[in-house]
Amino acid sequence: MLIQLNQKQLKLQNELQEYFEGLITPALISELNQPEHFEGGGPEFKNAMRTMGSDGWIGLSWKKEFGGKELSPIEQYIFVETVMRTGFPFPFLTTESVGPMIAEHGSAWAKEEIATKILKGELIFGIGYSEPNSGTDLASLQTKAIRQTDGFLINGQKMWTSLANFSDYIWLATRTDFEAKNHKGISMFIVPTDDPGFSMSAINTLGDVRTNATFYDNIHVPETHLVGELNQGWSLITSQLNLERLALVNHGPVEELYKDVLKISQSTKINNDQYLSDLSWVKHNFAKVHSGIEALKLICWKQTWIMESGQLNMAEASVAKVYGSEFFIEAYRLLMEVMGELSILKNNSELTILNARLERMYRTASILTFGGGTNEVQRDIIAMAGLLMPRTR
């Protein structure tokens, strides 16, 4: 057994760290601090994406034949970790999920026009899966694409389409067979957001993350915009799920936060001869967070090792997702307790600590427990695949 990064992986980590230090300029940081640019989309963000494209840092998960780096799962994990530690809102879903799927399953047009531009950092996609009545039960989605002589006519509504407000295309899940069982009648399309039949309204959320309701009104797309076989879309939606889930619970950002709060507590005097970190309950909180991060890191590393060796283990992927998403919530709480009332101050306030990162993180934490495959369903999977228990009803 060997539980550590090897020389090559450490080298990659260092290389990436240095690269991002150079990429993330003060101008970019100040753009990303504006709520409307929390998730990117501004001019500095777009510049950085193009730079990364031309420096070859997009397409890590892509096969070499499509111009990618074909990094191993652990290397991809290191990439995600390093980017997330910097706080740069890298559009992983566009570049590492949608991109490789289009490169592999898209039409000639899509390969040339879309995949190449994604690799260059020139395109952003919004993900159009969820609908008002189809969340956890995604396979029940109703947005329809009807075949016509020269393509498809799309009608319907999507909910929570993040990034749609600055994306070029929507990666859209539609129903194309109305007779077949739910997940057997779904097809994937590339839908341009500048089509006159496309519209949206903003949904503002607790975490200040903007998302959107998107509407598709008689949008006509040519045959070339279909990705993969007709009615075979479900497998495209699910093919990269394990890797996506792992990216969601990466241990990098929470460790970063933990280290920063630890540092502040060691320099915050609470009276003449004591620092905040001297208090026993504060030590206790830090120890809980620290031991939690350690377990998360190991779960994630093991998961990348499982993927790398080509094994399939449904239960372990779900363990990572459930444990990680719920641990984040507990960790933010424990760290906020340490900083006490100071941690409820917002970033435009006096006395704020860490640019109010804690204050913002706690507001975004819940999304991961129901998004990306809700935790109840993951627990069902763990009981079934991990403990071989009968399927719940």
Add this chain to the structure above:
Amino acid sequence: MDFSELSHQTEIRDSLDKILSKHCSQELLKRYDSNFKHDENLLFLLSSNGYLGLGLNEKYGGSGEDLYDLGILFERLGYHAAPLSLSGCLVDVAQTIQKFSNQESCNKILTSIIAGEIYTSAILEPSNQDPENPETTAKIEDDQLIITGTKYLSEITSIAKSILISASSNKGVLLILVDTDQVKLTELSSTANSPLFKVELDSVKVNKESIIHEQGRGLEALRYLIQLNMVMRSYIALGVTEKMTSLIAGYTSEREQFGRVIGTFQAVSHRAADCFIELECLRLVNQQASINLNTNLDCENDALISKIWAGDACHKISYSAQHLHGGMGVDKDYVLWRYCLLAKECELINGSASQNIDRLGVNITTNQ
């Protein structure tokens, strides 16, 4: 033993709900999401209907000195996410003065509070973990006090007539009423957009008469203030978590996925049931603490237990509610999100659960 509410207490709850539900609709609350969160009209209504006199003696125009009555007010303010921050005024100032000041101050200040005049307190200090030992100092010179220090998280201070300040002096801890125009105020921006201020006192001179308590009783008064503040904040937490739990019940009874109502999934109904359990515990420890403080001015452990449960309930129920609502829970067009912010505020102000657990642990293993 009798756990039932008196009939007048149920009446207070019902009639408060009538007023508050009318004035705290989604549309009306929206106005305060980015503006100064204080509804003057609502305060006026509460005052003219006698609700600012809850927990205060009849001789000042109040409705009697029962702290459980006052708890009901804070619980309902929490339940409706009312744009009013009144714990500084009705708890810290009014109750402490009622218990520790002379007749004359009570007559003057309590009657004006009942009539709707705003007072507030400034007790907490940035990075001072022990509010019973203020870093703010008061120097006693003849019959004057010279006060210097920095306070924060003082409520609605910009519209308050005076501020009750805690300070250390060579005569021990003092609680002093200072006119608002003598201090420097900075509005803070906080998670629930509550009207909170930093208060700076730079050699502020006041008359010795501004001390609200008899000589030598400052620490006792401050301890009472802090404990009662904990309990009343826990009542706000109770209202906030009660509302979140009822939202869970309502939403999961209607939302359908996989062709059935999600409340029929056992994992969903059990998590909702856990919220109910948490809520019941919080309600009971609050009731016990408020009743005990009616007859005993020092109930530190009861207050700590209330605040510990409040911190845990706020955290657990907030995240359960968000989770069980799916995306809807974080959508600012739905009701839940404001409660999640208030829950975090209630959880952390005046001591987090971890901090209070430590303190309670010290108490029960050493001197009791």
